[in-house]
Amino acid sequence: MKKVDCIIIGGGIAGLQAAIQLGRYNHNIAVIDAQKGRSLIAKDYQNILGWPEGVSGKRLRSLGRQHAEKFGVEFFDGTVTSLEKKEDLFIMCTDDDIHYEAKTIFLGTGVTDNIPAIRNLYPTLGISTYICPDCDGYEIKHKQTVVIVGGNTGANMALTLLYWSKAIIYVNHSKTKINETFRKKLEENQIPVFEEEVEEVKVDESQNLQAIQLVNGKRIEAEKAFVAFKGNKINNALAKQLGVDVNETNHIHVNPRTKETNIPGVWAGGDLAAHSEQVTISMGDGTQAAIWIHKRLMGELPPD
The missing domain is CATH 3.50.50.60 (FAD/NAD(P)-binding domain)
Structure with a gap:
């Protein structure tokens, strides 16, 4: 011993x-x-x-x-x-x-x-995909950013990030219910909402995010991303x-x-x-x- x-x-x-x-x-x-x-x-x-x-x-x-x-x-x-x-x-x-x-x-x-098993997501963490707005909100300044979360948690994240960028897109990856209060705020701030799972993160040779692809085949262009799931x-x-x-x-x-x-x-x-x-x-x-x-x-x- x-x-x-x-x-x-x-x-x-x-x-x-x-x-x-x-x-x-x-x-x-x-x-x-x-x-x-x-x-x-x-x-x-x-x-x-x-x-x-x-x-x-x-x-x-x-x-x-x-x-x-x-x-x-x-x-x-x-x-x-x-x-x-x-x-x-x-x-x-x-x-x-x-x-x-x-x-x-x-x-x-x-x-x-709790980070979802999305193809190519892990290599981008800390480079172009982030978790903490207080740590890395600055990194998305004036950049098109996709928020990959779920439900009210994701809606709140998307609204919080408006401080840094007005080009925010919210993907409700988990398809969790978003209450009416948050839906109204998202609409008022012109944040598009996609109720679909993310299949893959598209990256360049330096592992920088270029776009995300949903399971329905739709491609969403973005320079940055945030993930923040419960659990x-x-x-x-x-x-x-x-x-x-x-x-x-x-x-x-x-x-x-x-x-x-x-x-x-x-x-x-x-x-x-x-x-x-x-x-x-x-x-x-x-x-x-x-x-x-x-x-x-x-x-x-x-x-x-």
């Missing part, structure tokens, strides 16, 4: 930032990563301080891992299948039957996006095994000052804990949690 001061479950942005900070405290830290984080599919973050030309999630994670390893942090690929607390220690096992014992835990297991999975199963509190949206409830959960010795951050789903906020969560993990390892009691 491997014994460490803190195990970070999830090697995404929050987990990596926590690992860097804790490594700099000279603690014995292990990161267990399933290599399935949403940042791996983000091809180009354009809203991060220090990266004016943008940076891919893959590169950011690679650099983060190198940074943490410089301070002695160890990384292990795998999925944690069980996690329990025994007295003041945490015991966990991975899918390859490796056991770990830790004094503290940081959960950075994040969110898995994103918040990866909170391990937290629930420990009895960690979750809120009404199934995100982990944490102390806003320390990022510690209701279970002493367990911290959480990033998309697992915050619904804002921003890389920079995940970084802050990781650093803030690491500071308080260090205090606990040094024997300080949690704040009131």
